[in-house]
Amino acid sequence: MNKHPKRATISDVAEHAGVSRAAVSKVLRGAYGVSDVMKARVEASMDALGYRPSALARGMRGRSFTLGVFVVDLSNTFVTVLIEGIRAEAGSRGYQVFIGEANMGLAQQKQMIEAMIDRKMDGLVLIAPFGPDEELEKIGRITPTVVLGRHGPGQDYDTVASDDLAGSALIVDHLVSLGHRRISHLKHVGKEKNEATMPQVVRADGYIQAMVRHGLDAEVDVIETKWNHQGGADAVDLMLDRDAPPTAVHTGTDMAGFGVLSRFHELSVPVPEAFSVVGYDNALAASLPQISLTTVDQSGFEMGSLASRLLVERIEGRVEPVSTLVKPTLMVRTTTGPVPVGSGVKPELLRNVAQG
Amino acid sequence: MNKHPKRATISDVAEHAGVSRAAVSKVLRGAYGVSDVMKARVEASMDALGYRPSALARGMRGRSFTLGVFVVDLSNTFVTVLIEGIRAEAGSRGYQVFIGEANMGLAQQKQMIEAMIDRKMDGLVLIAPFGPDEELEKIGRITPTVVLGRHGPGQDYDTVASDDLAGSALIVDHLVSLGHRRISHLKHVGKEKNEATMPQVVRADGYIQAMVRHGLDAEVDVIETKWNHQGGADAVDLMLDRDAPPTAVHTGTDMAGFGVLSRFHELSVPVPEAFSVVGYDNALAASLPQISLTTVDQSGFEMGSLASRLLVERIEGRVEPVSTLVKPTLMVRTTTGPVPVGSGVKPELLRNVAQG
DNA sequence: TGGCTTATGTAGATCGGTCTACGTTTTTAC
DNA sequence: GTAAAAACGTAGACCGATCTACATAAGCCA
Numbered sequence: 199m200n201k202h203p204k205r206a207t208i209s210d211v212a213e214h215a216g217v218s219r220a221a222v223s224k225v226l227r228g229a230y231g232v233s234d235v236m237k238a239r240v241e242a243s244m245d246a247l248g249y250r251p252s253a254l255a256r257g258m259r260g261r262s263f264t265l266g267v268f269v270v271d272l273s274n275t276f277v278t279v280l281i282e283g284i285r286a287e288a289g290s291r292g293y294q295v296f297i298g299e300a301n302m303g304l305a306q307q308k309q310m311i312e313a314m315i316d317r318k319m320d321g322l323v324l325i326a327p328f329g330p331d332e333e334l335e336k337i338g339r340i341t342p343t344v345v346l347g348r349h350g351p352g353q354d355y356d357t358v359a360s361d362d363l364a365g366s367a368l369i370v371d372h373l374v375s376l377g378h379r380r381i382s383h384l385k386h387v388g389k390e391k392n393e394a395t396m397p398q399v400v401r402a403d404g405y406i407q408a409m410v411r412h413g414l415d416a417e418v419d420v421i422e423t424k425w426n427h428q429g430g431a432d433a434v435d436l437m438l439d440r441d442a443p444p445t446a447v448h449t450g451t452d453m454a455g456f457g458v459l460s461r462f463h464e465l466s467v468p469v470p471e472a473f474s475v476v477g478y479d480n481a482l483a484a485s486l487p488q489i490s491l492t493t494v495d496q497s498g499f500e501m502g503s504l505a506s507r508l509l510v511e512r513i514e515g516r517v518e519p520v521s522t523l524v525k526p527t528l529m530v531r532t533t534t535g536p537v538p539v540g541s542g543v544k545p546e547l548l549r550n551v552a553q554g
Numbered sequence: 555m556n557k558h559p560k561r562a563t564i565s566d567v568a569e570h571a572g573v574s575r576a577a578v579s580k581v582l583r584g585a586y587g588v589s590d591v592m593k594a595r596v597e598a599s600m601d602a603l604g605y606r607p608s609a610l611a612r613g614m615r616g617r618s619f620t621l622g623v624f625v626v627d628l629s630n631t632f633v634t635v636l637i638e639g640i641r642a643e644a645g646s647r648g649y650q651v652f653i654g655e656a657n658m659g660l661a662q663q664k665q666m667i668e669a670m671i672d673r674k675m676d677g678l679v680l681i682a683p684f685g686p687d688e689e690l691e692k693i694g695r696i697t698p699t700v701v702l703g704r705h706g707p708g709q710d711y712d713t714v715a716s717d718d719l720a721g722s723a724l725i726v727d728h729l730v731s732l733g734h735r736r737i738s739h740l741k742h743v744g745k746e747k748n749e750a751t752m753p754q755v756v757r758a759d760g761y762i763q764a765m766v767r768h769g770l771d772a773e774v775d776v777i778e779t780k781w782n783h784q785g786g787a788d789a790v791d792l793m794l795d796r797d798a799p800p801t802a803v804h805t806g807t808d809m810a811g812f813g814v815l816s817r818f819h820e821l822s823v824p825v826p827e828a829f830s831v832v833g834y835d836n837a838l839a840a841s842l843p844q845i846s847l848t849t850v851d852q853s854g855f856e857m858g859s860l861a862s863r864l865l866v867e868r869i870e871g872r873v874e875p876v877s878t879l880v881k882p883t884l885m886v887r888t889t890t891g892p893v894p895v896g897s898g899v900k901p902e903l904l905r906n907v908a909q910g
Numbered sequence: 911t912g913g914c915t916t917a918t919g920t921a922g923a924t925c926g927g928t929c930t931a932c933g934t935t936t937t938t939a940c
Numbered sequence: 941g942t943a944a945a946a947a948c949g950t951a952g953a954c955c956g957a958t959c960t961a962c963a964t965a966a967g968c969c970a
Contacts, residue, residue, distance in 0.1 A: 253672035255956035611926035
């Protein structure tokens, strides 16, 4: 029961094949200067010994063929779709993908990213990281970096994001076409300062621009909350407490949308008859028929694979930053409907329900 | 805009502090033989230069302080809870956690695990891996390994699993207490051969044992399908096609449960009035009020942190395998209710509905 | 056949740490 | 006061690959 049946190294292979270590290394890398005969002999020895190169030792000088994906919250099912796209593309180019999570704030995020750099990962994909742009620039200067889910451009990193301005417009247009006028928006506000490149900021801007475009300046209503289940639920109580409650809400993200739906369900407020709800992201659960949330799809798989492609380009030498925007599409499901007749839901009624 | 502002190495620190590299290394590791004076001086130099040790180089001889977590499918939200637990415990012991996913079958799984070993990760947590036990033994012999979500015991690895036998019993007992007798069970069958240690096998066994215990031998009905949304939906059609359809189903996993609920929703079969549904895992979406799936909770966070703890023990030298079972608890929500009066749902009715 | 280019293979430094062996100095013990 | 033990530092091999020089053999052309 020997714990470590000592793994074959490049020296073992060299000895077994009767050649130098350098020669084996050349075969390994497909480098110039190897005859077919030698190549065959070395390869024979390699699988005779069950040899596998140590990615670690390899990384000391050359590449590690490892990409790091940093994510804040794995339980958000939209990011798992992004990751799927990243992996597909990276895998086809011979890179391994490792994922690191950090959901305890900026310090932990920084630590995780440093851990990836310490392990000499060839490049990093940062999915919706927090912190100032400047921090991202610093990382981009150290190692090839692509930021996914924040708008660009950056100086020393590439960005891939959904066109959140257009996404918000799709939502507002849809609701307006259904007759809604009092449309609220949930904007994420966390512990960290909001940067202009973060999706919550751009989506809020897009919402305001679209409202203005429809002449609904007076109805603009941005509610600051957390983009998660609880944040969505809390926002419902705020909205119903308005003198003239809205008839629809653009929740900014599906996670908050679920919270909104849950709270309405508890309060027995019928959706979409009394209130229309729109999410953003098209997370997996949004398509469950019991939920069937109208939302904006960001084609996460494509965004992920695009990020991978850009990252590999960058690893292979490109230095000019690239900043891309992916066009989102609206997924109309059953949480949006025509505006309620009259002035919409009677506030008194709703408050009674809420207190009953 | 220099791409690589060359990072400080241990030699730079040594030179700056006017000591040997070995001395710096000792300080780094907290090894024996360092005076307080020297320690202070070296540490001063370290942060004067902004020094960070290369985890890569470190791993060449000593430990890499990295744990690998292998998972088949990140989009299953239950695994993200497990990961949360793993990270919490590992982090407090100074280990970094990297996650690797592979959902394209045994070959890709093997490749991912080898990639982790190639990077000299100190230990591996495998979450619900497929393949024969023997394959796991092989991995356990190469590197410290804990298998999460498969039953033990293993020879050369530890296991942490939910007591699936007890979990199935909880479900059947609950349904029987509500008057159900015709209770079906969905068993996962994929491309790979089912091993006795896999949860789908143990849950099915537990279901059968509990049915027998209640004298319901004649009603045992195991339906083989995939444990995902589609598999659950498909199973509904099979169940409704029975001469005497069941009145309740133990879906084996929440993911399949969601599929079952979706299909019932499409068919306008009321749950739980006409049919009771129970999941397994207590995934995040199960608690959404629109879904509110009765399920079995496995306290994933605790399982994850236990796995971490066992892994670190193993890394630090333990060799006797440990195999643990965590007690599950039933979460009664609103997808289960009393058995329908009479002989339950009329099959004709359901078929009509299905075809209408 | 001599001179030059191209193909093939090897030696050995290098990456950034860890760790063993050993030489000094300082303490402790009697 | 002196031997033994403990404390402190350093040199240098080592981990397993890559990569730059360089040496040697082979091919080509006039």
